[in-house]
Amino acid sequence: xxxxxxxxxxxxxxxxxxxxxxxxxxxxxxxxxxxxxxxxxxxxxxxxxxxxxxxxxxxxxxxxxxxxxxxxxxxxxxxxxxxxxxxxxxxxxxxxxxxxxxxxxxxxxxxxxxxxxxxxxxxxxxxxxxxxxxxxxxxxxxxxxxxxxxxxxxxxxxxxxxxxxxxxxxxxxxxxxxxxxxxxxxxxxxxxxxxxxxxxxxxxxxxxxxxxxxxxxxxxxxxxxxxxxxxxxxxxxxxxxxxxxxxxxxxxxxxxxxxxxxxxxxxxxxxxxxxxxxxxxxxxxxxxxxxxxxxxxxxxxxxxxxxxxxxxxxxxxxxxxxxxxxxxxxxxxxxxxxxxxxxxxxxxxxxxxxxxxxxxxxxxxxxxxxxxxxxxxxxxxxxxxxxxxxxxxxxxxxxxxxxxxxxxxxx
Amino acid sequence: xxxxxxxxxxxxxxxxxxxxxxxxxxxxxxxxxxxxxxxxxxxxxxxxxxxxxxxxxxxxxxxxxxxxxxxxxxxxxxxxxxxxxxxxxxxxxxxxxxxxxxxxxxxxxxxxxxxxxxxxxxxxxxxxxxxxxxxxxxxxxxxxxxxxxxxxxxxxxxxxxxxxxxxxxxxxxxxxxxxxxxxxxxxxxxxxxxxxxxxxxxxxxxxxxxxxxxxxxxxxxxxxxxxxxxxxxxxxxxxxx
Numbered sequence: 156x157x158x159x160x161x162x163x164x165x166x167x168x169x170x171x172x173x174x175x176x177x178x179x180x181x182x183x184x185x186x187x188x189x190x191x192x193x194x195x196x197x198x199x200x201x202x203x204x205x206x207x208x209x210x211x212x213x214x215x216x217x218x219x220x221x222x223x224x225x226x227x228x229x230x231x232x233x234x235x236x237x238x239x240x241x242x243x244x245x246x247x248x249x250x251x252x253x254x255x256x257x258x259x260x261x262x263x264x265x266x267x268x269x270x271x272x273x274x275x276x277x278x279x280x281x282x283x284x285x286x287x288x289x290x291x292x293x294x295x296x297x298x299x300x301x302x303x304x305x306x307x308x309x310x311x312x313x314x315x316x317x318x319x320x321x322x323x324x325x326x327x328x329x330x331x332x333x334x335x336x337x338x339x340x341x342x343x344x345x346x347x348x349x350x351x352x353x354x355x356x357x358x359x360x361x362x363x364x365x366x367x368x369x370x371x372x373x374x375x376x377x378x379x380x381x382x383x384x385x386x387x388x389x390x391x392x393x394x395x396x397x398x399x400x401x402x403x404x405x406x407x408x409x410x411x412x413x414x415x416x417x418x419x420x421x422x423x424x425x426x427x428x429x430x431x432x433x434x435x436x437x438x439x440x441x442x443x444x445x446x447x448x449x450x451x452x453x454x455x456x457x458x459x460x461x462x463x464x465x466x467x468x469x470x471x472x473x474x475x476x477x478x479x480x481x482x483x484x485x486x487x488x489x490x491x492x493x494x495x496x497x498x499x500x501x502x503x504x505x506x507x508x509x510x511x512x513x514x515x516x517x518x519x520x521x522x523x524x525x526x527x528x529x530x531x532x533x534x535x536x537x538x539x540x541x542x543x544x545x546x547x548x549x550x551x552x553x554x555x556x557x558x559x560x561x562x563x564x565x566x
Numbered sequence: 567x568x569x570x571x572x573x574x575x576x577x578x579x580x581x582x583x584x585x586x587x588x589x590x591x592x593x594x595x596x597x598x599x600x601x602x603x604x605x606x607x608x609x610x611x612x613x614x615x616x617x618x619x620x621x622x623x624x625x626x627x628x629x630x631x632x633x634x635x636x637x638x639x640x641x642x643x644x645x646x647x648x649x650x651x652x653x654x655x656x657x658x659x660x661x662x663x664x665x666x667x668x669x670x671x672x673x674x675x676x677x678x679x680x681x682x683x684x685x686x687x688x689x690x691x692x693x694x695x696x697x698x699x700x701x702x703x704x705x706x707x708x709x710x711x712x713x714x715x716x717x718x719x720x721x722x723x724x725x726x727x728x729x730x731x732x733x734x735x736x737x738x739x740x741x742x743x744x745x746x747x748x749x750x751x752x753x754x755x756x757x758x759x760x761x762x763x764x765x766x767x768x769x770x771x772x773x774x775x776x777x778x779x780x781x782x783x784x785x786x787x788x789x790x791x792x793x794x795x796x797x798x799x800x801x802x803x804x805x806x807x
Contacts, residue, residue: 221737223665230671231738234703237678241710262671266678270711272686293664300662304675552686558712 157190157250158538161240161260161267163232165195165212171372172455173256173280176339181210183531189538192247194240196232211247215239226294229259237263244271244558252276252538258283258298261305268308271557274545276537277309279319284326285450285473286376303327310541313534315339315453316474322452335537338478339455340527343462343518348435355436359424360397365504367396368441368465370434370456371448373404373425378447378470383410384493385500386419393504401426401437438463442510443503447496451475457485458525461517466510468499482509484517598631598797599688603677603705604697605670607637607654615721618756618780619697625786627651631793634684636677655680666700667738674704681708692797695719699739702746709749715800717793718746719754725767744768751796754778 160181164174181191185208197203197214205212215235222228240263244250253275255264268275283298284290290299306312306327312334314320320334353362360366367389371377379400389396400410400423407425414423429437438444444460446469453474457467461484469475470490479485486503489495503510545551567575602623606616623633627650635654643658657680661672681704685691691712696705697719709716724739747753747768753775755761761775776792778785 221734221741223734223738227665227667227671227735227738230668231741234671234674234707237674237707238710241707244711245713262675265675266707267711269679269682270685270708272682293662296662297664297668300660301672304660558685 157192157247158252158254159250160191160193160254161236161264162195162256163259165193168198177256179340179342179527180531180534183527185209187531187535189535192243192250194236194243213239213243226297230262233260233262236260237266240267251542255305258301258305261301264305265308272552274310274541275308276311276313276541277305278313279323281452282322282326285322311335311537313337316477318473319452337530337533338525339453340525340530341458341462341521342527343522346435346459346462348432350436352440356440359399364395364397365442366440367398367443367445367500368437369445370401372402373406373410376448376450378449379406379410380413381491381493381496382445382447383413385497386422387417388494388497389500390419390422392501398423401429403428438465441465443468443500446475448472448475449491454478458521461521464514464518466503466513484513484520598692599690600626600631600633601681601684601691601694602633602635603701605638605700607635610639615697621780622789623652624650629786629790636680638673667735670700671703677704678707685712693793699743699746702742706745706749715751715796717752717754717796718750720760720764721756723763723767726763752776752792
């Protein structure tokens, strides 16, 4: 069964986590007998067809799209994607279902769905109303209404946590029974890496220091300022703690300034963007990984840390609240509270037995409950139920065949 | 034999004497399904574009073509109004946009949906005619999907609307105009000077651009001829008629 994935982000081009999710999903779909077809952007001259270990990937030229802002870029990109998808449909006219990923591909997904009269489902990885704590201004209104349209037109919506299900239902006025919760997965084997522990650690901290690590975008919703705010209280009890931040974002300079203003600049290290191998090593050698988000639909970083035998402290918010069980496989602290976060860090730095228990439980949880093969099975089951409903529906064309099946009737 | 069957029998006999394959004759003379897409259309808009589209749709219907028009009117959205044999379908844009570019690119979703409805209801489409750049993105998609010829119609160019202004917005519109010119089978303009502007800005083959003046007599006959030529030569990139 052929499935067409529409996504603007796909390896080797990664901006957020969507590319990785779709990469893992399509790999596992192929292993489970499906035939995924991916339509995505091509940059730096890399466009055309690619057979990525059996997955059909079609890239269109997104190198030069003139745009006054990201929103109009996304809409023009989606227009090009729709045209590319129509070309691809000629080659793969037996595609049974469209799987759209996030608002950026909404116009393409809705157009293709109606033209070919095949069911479309979407995965909403995050919501605009959550990213900025509400909707204000015309740019946000545009994204919000595109999310609403995409959700409305989807046969089913996949989201990765119960929190997201509630958010989608509330924010986009979508009934609960249309939304399916399927979490993201993590591949523990892929995170394994051999390296010289002490040599690698010396790049970030002194041998006696404990590394408290954050990875992600340095933006407001990720709550990195809350983590910086917790540093003085941690250092008061554990002066050997070192705070390492990986990732970029508009708050980078503000956070550095804040760290120096509160007198902890020498105990922080801002790395900026780091490559995959460095990230894996840091996840392994860190003593604690912090996910202090204000808004987090899922929080894949927590899972990745758990898969690397590293303890996590997460803000009790969004999908994180569902992923981590307090004092069983990690610690949950109050969101937006530096004091609560400092309490959590001090607690773990002072109790190595607790850390060992949490790490062991967390690893078992991740490797049993969050495997990509299990998650792909859930997605495939959803596909089958949608296709069954579609086959019985009156919307399926009965007289004239969709374009692609009858294109030889031209004069 | 009833009267209809007798007529068919006689027609086939005459065609055979003229050495014309009856099947070819049937194909060449069957009513064509033409889809016009224009944001402006009478009576909502009283503009040169709206007047031209209305006159075109009426003229084509008179020439035994089956004409569907998709136009934008939020107050009549989802309605289909039949005006003198022309079926006019109205759509709305449910997306909150902030520029004519974002408006056009999101409206394309609704036009695609309506065009697909027409395709399945009418049993196919023979030609898509998109009026002005706002409709080109959708026209290009429908062309790619239905594998049917696309004609684009200019009433003005961004280059003339915002002379001397070069920013990302105007670049985006110009790119859409360029793609429409490049990937369509024919380009129609209503005046000679506009043809020169199109040739100057986007450099298509001169034979690809036709001036169609709706003030002239018999202009719809020329349109029908052009339509038939485009349908017949779909896929053939030679423009010699």
